[in-house]
Amino acid sequence: MEILTAIFFTPFAEMxxxxxxxxxxxxxxxxTGVMYSLVALGFVLIFKASEIFNFAQGIMxxxxxxxLVGLMELGIPAWLAVILTLVIMVLLALVIERVxxxxxxxxxxxxxxxxxxxxxxxLEGFGETLWGSNVKRLDIGIPKDVIEYQGVxxxxxxxxxxxxxxxxxxxxxxxxxxxxxxxxxxxxxxxHQAALSVGIPxxxxxxxxxSVSGGVALVAGIMWGAxxxxxxxxxxxxxxxxxxxxxxxxxxxxxxxxGGLIIGVGEKVAEIYWGPLIGGAIENxxxxxxxxxxxxxxxxxxxxxxxxxxx
Amino acid sequence: xxxxxxxxxxxVAGLAAIAAAPAAYAEDLQFxxxxxxxxxxxxxxxxxxxNGMRDFYMLTNKRDGGVGGVQVAVEECETKYNTKIGVECYxxxxxxxxxxxxxxxxxxxxxxxxxxxxxxxxxPILSMGYGRTAAADGRVFKWAFNFPTTYWSQASAFIRxxxxxxxxxxxxxxKKIALIYHNSAYGKEPIPTLEKLSGIHGYxxxxxxxxxxxxxxxxxxxxxxRLRPDWIFLWGWGVMNSVAIQEAAAIKFxxxxxxxxxxxxSENDVKPAGDAAKGYKAGTFHSVGETAKIHEDILEHLYNxxxxxxxxxxxxxxxxxxxxxxxxxxxEAVRTAQARxxxxxxSGAQVRWGLExxxxxxxxxxxxxxxxxxxxxxxxxxxxxxxxxxxxxxxDGEKWNLVSDWIEPIREVVRPMxxxxxxxxxxxxxxxxxxxxxxx
Numbered sequence: 077m078e079i080l081t082a083i084f085f086t087p088f089a090e091m092x093x094x095x096x097x098x099x100x101x102x103x104x105x106x107x108t109g110v111m112y113s114l115v116a117l118g119f120v121l122i123f124k125a126s127e128i129f130n131f132a133q134g135i136m137x138x139x140x141x142x143x144l145v146g147l148m149e150l151g152i153p154a155w156l157a158v159i160l161t162l163v164i165m166v167l168l169a170l171v172i173e174r175v176x177x178x179x180x181x182x183x184x185x186x187x188x189x190x191x192x193x194x195x196x197x198x199l200e201g202f203g204e205t206l207w208g209s210n211v212k213r214l215d216i217g218i219p220k221d222v223i224e225y226q227g228v229x230x231x232x233x234x235x236x237x238x239x240x241x242x243x244x245x246x247x248x249x250x251x252x253x254x255x256x257x258x259x260x261x262x263x264x265x266x267x268h269q270a271a272l273s274v275g276i277p278x279x280x281x282x283x284x285x286x287s288v289s290g291g292v293a294l295v296a297g298i299m300w301g302a303x304x305x306x307x308x309x310x311x312x313x314x315x316x317x318x319x320x321x322x323x324x325x326x327x328x329x330x331x332x333x334x335g336g337l338i339i340g341v342g343e344k345v346a347e348i349y350w351g352p353l354i355g356g357a358i359e360n361x362x363x364x365x366x367x368x369x370x371x372x373x374x375x376x377x378x379x380x381x382x383x384x385x386x387x
Numbered sequence: 388x389x390x391x392x393x394x395x396x397x398x399v400a401g402l403a404a405i406a407a408a409p410a411a412y413a414e415d416l417q418f419x420x421x422x423x424x425x426x427x428x429x430x431x432x433x434x435x436x437x438n439g440m441r442d443f444y445m446l447t448n449k450r451d452g453g454v455g456g457v458q459v460a461v462e463e464c465e466t467k468y469n470t471k472i473g474v475e476c477y478x479x480x481x482x483x484x485x486x487x488x489x490x491x492x493x494x495x496x497x498x499x500x501x502x503x504x505x506x507x508x509x510x511p512i513l514s515m516g517y518g519r520t521a522a523a524d525g526r527v528f529k530w531a532f533n534f535p536t537t538y539w540s541q542a543s544a545f546i547r548x549x550x551x552x553x554x555x556x557x558x559x560x561x562k563k564i565a566l567i568y569h570n571s572a573y574g575k576e577p578i579p580t581l582e583k584l585s586g587i588h589g590y591x592x593x594x595x596x597x598x599x600x601x602x603x604x605x606x607x608x609x610x611x612x613r614l615r616p617d618w619i620f621l622w623g624w625g626v627m628n629s630v631a632i633q634e635a636a637a638i639k640f641x642x643x644x645x646x647x648x649x650x651x652x653s654e655n656d657v658k659p660a661g662d663a664a665k666g667y668k669a670g671t672f673h674s675v676g677e678t679a680k681i682h683e684d685i686l687e688h689l690y691n692x693x694x695x696x697x698x699x700x701x702x703x704x705x706x707x708x709x710x711x712x713x714x715x716x717x718x719e720a721v722r723t724a725q726a727r728x729x730x731x732x733x734s735g736a737q738v739r740w741g742l743e744x745x746x747x748x749x750x751x752x753x754x755x756x757x758x759x760x761x762x763x764x765x766x767x768x769x770x771x772x773x774x775x776x777x778x779x780x781x782x783d784g785e786k787w788n789l790v791s792d793w794i795e796p797i798r799e800v801v802r803p804m805x806x807x808x809x810x811x812x813x814x815x816x817x818x819x820x821x822x823x824x825x826x827x
Contacts, residue, residue, distance in 0.1 A: 304602055
């Protein structure tokens with residue numbers, strides 16, 4: 077009975093008795109969720125256009141951030157370093173298309189997935205060789221002070237990161253729906269063969285989508301790197317994006333956003349109100365549990381394309 | 388490029404150690420295997436530690452002509468701070484160059500795996516300031532050493548320090564202390580000690596776990612906001628430390644009431660946080676900076692006086708200095724053994740005896756260049772921990788400064804706990820504790 081009370085009554089009573097703190101938990105969860113979505117977006121973009129689950133997305137985040145900081149350490153101004161890093165990410169996309177994807181056209185998606193694992197190991201070693209393994213400070217001038225309103229404390233940095241994430245999603249939505257390239261991307265995502273038959277160049281589309289994904293990785297790298305310093309652990313942030321993808325679906329940009337918000341809030345609320353019951357540190361695995369519960373009802377994810385197969 | 392340089396230097400240094408004695412055969416070399424992690428998520432911590440150790444071994448050859456005239460050989464193996472790879476590295480290196488003198492696992496996980504292997508392979512383990520705390524009881528853990536101090540001693544020293552800061556141990560009653568720890572065997576090490584002392588001194592302890600790697604800790608710090616502790620102890624590693632420091636600053640927690648374990652107190656932990664880290668404190672068991680005699684010797688013999696070149700290898704940083712102290716204690720164990728068996732290559736078993744009879748006083752420390760830099764140490768058959776005192780260092784935004792005298796651990800509490808844990812280990816593993824009075 078005591079256990080049942082601790083699980084089903086006490087946490088809700090705590091939420092009711094401390095509404096200000098509960099609000100703070102939820103708002104912080106939402107802001108953290110946007111940061112997860114930033115990483116998840118990179119996965120979605122590539123999967124939408126090529127049905128490849130890009131295992132290397134996490135290391136791309138690290139590689140982009142390392143390149144940016146490396147260039148800034150050479151004395152290059154931040155704005156120029158950002159542009160040069162974008163150029164590096166485009167070059168990387170070109171190389172990936174030419175060396176990795178082109179020879180594997182028409183191969184099973186699983187083989188393409190395996191090739192991205194290889195890419196991960198390559199970028200891991202290449203990045204460390206090029207820029208070193210030391211922790212690098214990334215200061216792009218975003219204030220890190222807190223704002224307190226009615227007892228609720230929020231980090232200015234987190235708020236700005238959320239705004240940047242929202243702008244990025246808005247920009248990507250415009251890109252996908254209003255531009256010719258965006259429509260071509262969606263056509264390739266719907267059906268490779270049909271897209272090729274109407275003259276859409278698959279190789280160019282792949283370069284574009286990997287470049288855009290590289291750009292998203294750079295934004296994620298800047299935001300996460302400014303929080304914790306740019307170091308190898310940044311690549312592990314991809315692990316935080318996986319439950320977001322499971323929940324939101326691999327093909328939906330809005331799914332990545334909503335999934336991120338649900339995971340962000342869910343894991344924070346669970347950790348704070350239910351975590352102490354079993355010694356804490358439950359938020360990592362709780363995110364997966366939450367995502368799997370959603371999968372029971374929507375196997376394709378919240379916004380994923382419905383799976384219809386002829387029998 | 389830096390990485391390449393560091394790696395290259397490591398390889399060259401390793402080869403140079405052997406090449407320095409062209410006529411030497413394996414039986415003429417004193418071999419120190421180096422389990423390092425220069426890559427992976429914990430590389431920022433692994434690199435300075437490894438560089439410090441390597442530089443001291445090289446210095447021993449160049450400045451002292453080896454240990455007792457026997458040239459030191461080193462060989463690195465990359466563990467990525469991964470227990471499985473670490474054990475493979477140990478297996479690969481243990482028999483090289485005539486056999487390993489001792490092994491520094493540089494990971495609590497690897498240490499746990501090597502403890503049962505040590506008596507079989509006759510390779511003693513020196514896990515300096517990490518590993519299994521119970522190994523301080525030498526009657527049970529004949530082949531493992533964790534001097535000059537352990538996690539439990541450090542935790543008790545932190546409580547003593549907080550007591551001093553609060554105006555007396557009696558003022559700890561009713562205080563709130565939060566422990567934020569890496570959710571691993573390492574991170575959980577201080578909990579029994581802090582719980583025990585909580586019962587004695589009446590402070591309220593809250594332990595909050597953070598999962599690897601610790602990049603995202605918002606939930607933990609929201610709980611800190613709600614709890615409003617008087618003091619926070621941080622038992623973190625890698626990126627977890629710098630994130631924790633930034634989160635503490637974000638909620639405006641007073642940084643001088645935030646104390647990290649000695650593995651949460653390097654430059655890599657505070658620099659990413661920028662000004663937010665000012666005032667943050669951490670434990671240590673040696674001094675700070677690059678101005679001791681040992682640093683002069685290293686600059687002179689290894690870097691031709693070029694301090695900028697040396698700094699590229701983390702010269703003078705906290706973990707580099709820890710590597711120096713670690714290597715020095717290992718070499719001194721060999722020297723202690725040589726005092727008994729003569730100036731020749733010592734086997735693992737002989738080095739184990741040297742470790743157990745290590746007695747490095749002020750005078751010897753001064754001769755080695757460590758005068759005033761670390762405390763004298765005396766190890767015995769019963770006590771593999773040594774003396775156990777701890778210092779507190781504080782970050783001023785530019786560098787670490789010592790802000791305490793040596794703080795003695797609360798031995799009357801910690802030692803019985805160690806003996807109890809060691810006895811439990813002995814019972815589980817059918818080990819009959821040694822009678823130290825009968826040891827030669």
